Amino acid sequence: MPSPLLTIEVTRSEAGRARLRLTGELDFDTAPELTEIAEALRRDGCHELEIDMDGVGLCDSSGLSALVVIHRRGSGPIRLTGVRGQLQRLLDRTGLSEVLDAEAVDARDVG
Structure with a gap:
């Protein structure tokens, strides 16, 4: 259930x-849903995934x-786009920004 x-x-x-566009909270309660959808897409032949985190x-x-x-x-x-704030800092500190190909939002572009 979503x-x-x-x-x-x-x-x-x-x-x-x-492309998966996320809006809301990605946490303990919602992370399994993202994993399931990504796995279903891969089973259906979508091997390259772009995950838009701008709305998270x-x-x-x-x-x-x-x-x-x-x-x-x-x-x-997989490629993360629209990464900002707390998530960007977390990815940078753990070294995952490069592993997950995370594209940060330029603070100058944010209104």
Whole structure:
């Protein structure tokens, strides 16, 4: 059952690619939903995943763990876009910003 705390919009682009746009909180309660959707996309042939984090207001250790699990279980790259604030600092401190190919939002571009 989808969580009211996290919305995941999936857009399939060219063959083998999909974009997941997250809005809400990526935490203990919602991280399993993201993992399940990513695994289903990969089973359906989407091996390259772009995960848009611009709408994520909170990401705890469970959310971070879900991103690592998606990366490790995948047969293709994942790329995080729209990363900012607390999540960017967390990814930088753990060294995962490079592993997960995280693209930070330029603070000058934020209104």
